[in-house]
Amino acid sequence: MANHNVKSWATVRETSVEIAEAIFELAGNDEVLAQKIWEEGSDEAL
Template sequence: MPTQEAKAHRVGEWASLRNTSPEIAEAIFEVAHYDEKLAEQIWEEGSDEVLALAFAKTDKDSLFWGEQTIERKTSRRFIPTGLT
């Protein structure tokens, strides 16, 4: 079973490869229960639950999900565009 440090490192690498904010990547993996296939599916499809969790982890007003910048005030009903 991976340690918390190993999980954090894996999530950080995953976020970097996808040009995604660490807060969003962490929230994706929490929602996916650290299942990488499910995390990938969530990343491709978008998730309001993930955004709510990600913004709860930070005081930043914007985060990035792939090539999209998501503003805290407009984060409801998020569906990523152009992600394939």
């Protein structure tokens, strides 16, 4: 996912760009999987 889109994704979810980048790295840049990780994850895991 392009850096601009990661920033937008982070902003919408009220999280940091660094956390969004880590989620997308885990998800292999798959936005659907990134959303699942976000919904099911906890701050402690990140």
